[in-house]
Amino acid sequence: MDYFSLCFDGFSLAGQSLLQLFFVGHLTGKKQKKRHFLMYFLLVCALEGLFSCSALPEILGLGAWVLALYGMSCLAFGNRRSVSWIAAIFAVYISQLSYGLVNSVEAVVLPYLVGSWFLYPVLFLATLAAFAVCAGCYGAVLKLFSLAEHEQTPYIGLLLFPGLFFFIAQWYILRTSYGIDSLPFLPTLPEMGKHAALLLLQALGLGALLCTLYVYRRLCRSFQAQAKLSSLAQASRAQKVYIAEAKARYEQTRAFRHDIKNHLSVLDGLLGSGKLQEGREYLKKLEIVSSALSFPYQTGNPVVDILLSEKLNLAEAGGIAVEVSLVLPNPCGIDDFDLCVIFANALDNALAACQPGEENSFLGITGEQQGDYYMLCFENTCPEVPLSPMGTGLSNIKAVAEKYHGAMLTEKAGRRFSLNVLLDVSLHPKNISDQKP
Numbered sequence: 001m002d003y004f005s006l007c008f009d010g011f012s013l014a015g016q017s018l019l020q021l022f023f024v025g026h027l028t029g030k031k032q033k034k035r036h037f038l039m040y041f042l043l044v045c046a047l048e049g050l051f052s053c054s055a056l057p058e059i060l061g062l063g064a065w066v067l068a069l070y071g072m073s074c075l076a077f078g079n080r081r082s083v084s085w086i087a088a089i090f091a092v093y094i095s096q097l098s099y100g101l102v103n104s105v106e107a108v109v110l111p112y113l114v115g116s117w118f119l120y121p122v123l124f125l126a127t128l129a130a131f132a133v134c135a136g137c138y139g140a141v142l143k144l145f146s147l148a149e150h151e152q153t154p155y156i157g158l159l160l161f162p163g164l165f166f167f168i169a170q171w172y173i174l175r176t177s178y179g180i181d182s183l184p185f186l187p188t189l190p191e192m193g194k195h196a197a198l199l200l201l202q203a204l205g206l207g208a209l210l211c212t213l214y215v216y217r218r219l220c221r222s223f224q225a226q227a228k229l230s231s232l233a234q235a236s237r238a239q240k241v242y243i244a245e246a247k248a249r250y251e252q253t254r255a256f257r258h259d260i261k262n263h264l265s266v267l268d269g270l271l272g273s274g275k276l277q278e279g280r281e282y283l284k285k286l287e288i289v290s291s292a293l294s295f296p297y298q299t300g301n302p303v304v305d306i307l308l309s310e311k312l313n314l315a316e317a318g319g320i321a322v323e324v325s326l327v328l329p330n331p332c333g334i335d336d337f338d339l340c341v342i343f344a345n346a347l348d349n350a351l352a353a354c355q356p357g358e359e360n361s362f363l364g365i366t367g368e369q370q371g372d373y374y375m376l377c378f379e380n381t382c383p384e385v386p387l388s389p390m391g392t393g394l395s396n397i398k399a400v401a402e403k404y405h406g407a408m409l410t411e412k413a414g415r416r417f418s419l420n421v422l423l424d425v426s427l428h429p430k431n432i433s434d435q436k437p
Contacts, residue, residue, distance in 0.1 A: 004120060011124070013048060015131045017041040020069060020091040023138040027087050029148025030077035039076070043068050062171055066092050082156045083147045086163055090141065093167040093209075097202055098134035100174050102126050104199035108192055137206060145213040158219070162212050166205060173198060227392050227399075237344075299367075300328045303336045304343055308365075311347040315363050320354050326367040329374060333425045338400045342376065345393035346419055350380040353417060372426035373406070378419040387412045397421060 017040050025032040047068060051061035066088045073084035106126050113119040147156070267286075270279040297308040304326075312322050328339075347363075354361045364379040387410065390398070397419070398408040406422040 008123065012127055013044050014041055016095050017044050019131065019134050019138065020095055021072065023091050024069060024073050024087045025077060026142055027147050028073065028077060028079045028083055029146065030079065036072065036076045040068070040072050058175060059171065086156055086159050087147060089163040089167050093163065093170055094137045094141065095134055096170045096174060097206060098130045098137060100170060100202045101133055101199060102130040104195045104202065107195045140210060141213060144210060145217060159216055166209055170205065173202065227395055230392050297324050299326050300330050301339065304328060304339055307340065307343045311351065315351060315354065320361040320363050323364040326365050328367065329369055329425050334404060334423055338403065341396050341400050342421055345397050346378045349393050350378055353382040354380050372424055374423050374425045376421040380417055381415050382417040384415055
């Protein structure tokens, strides 16, 4: 290999490495460092040297390139595997697409420059043009799509097959149409038409990619809107239960207050006539009636009290042991509507997992405040199966936690599942009313 080829290949690999790692970092919302670029460039150079000196299929070299970028995304940036795969495939695909677009023009122009010193600067200019096209394509993708947005990543698997299709189709075009043996010395008119058609085909491939990402973004927003509607409907049902329960308690309390004078008269008569035992029994009956007017769980918030009363009565009826140690802060910066979302979803999931009637079924709720933050912990027994992906209920709880500058954490150990929700209770609802629920 001559010095020009060595310098040219090094320049090309350095530019591609820089652009690809820059794209993956911005796509996933992670900060890049200089050592990341150096590590990736050296890794790519090692792979290029290995595959150029061996008889391994070219597709394996391209796959190794994707695998190297995937490893950098996972290890250097700390991204999840699914996110890293999509980011790596898109980065390498767009890089190959940019070279393919430029190669369509090179295949027509370069044969006329063979043997001329002008060939070398044209090759460098063509490489710079490929870098410019690649940067422009990366910018277009970043405007349409971001793996740093949490509402898009739960459905990231939907992009895997379209991404692989674009990737393999572009590799096939480069391998069959722009290989060393595929370029004629001087292009004929049919050959020029072929390269023009390939140029158009690759441009359409780029358009198809951008349209796919646009549709994916709209689809994610549609899923998120459905989740919000589900959350609103659930909270609305909880509010209706609260209103109905409050009305029933009000009617019972009014009836008790209406009859209290008669009860006191009867009690006074029993005590006045010396019937102490009968008076004690009558007083116990009054205590039973009065206790029925209060909620079995006192948290300091009537909405939560009613929700706990409704859900945990179902748990106890199913033979599930219940333990509650919870007092909400007062004043509390969490809106009653959002409390409904957290408790209703958490308790519904717990009741579904506890398997009523099974031995040692348990459901526990605790709360603890530390400074401006309040930690809610829901624990319950569950089947010994792998933890399922996050559903709508947990997604709604996570959205509420993030709304209050907090976080949600789930953990499963054997037959024990725990859900922890951290909330900033110092925030007043009016300060976060404009934030995303």
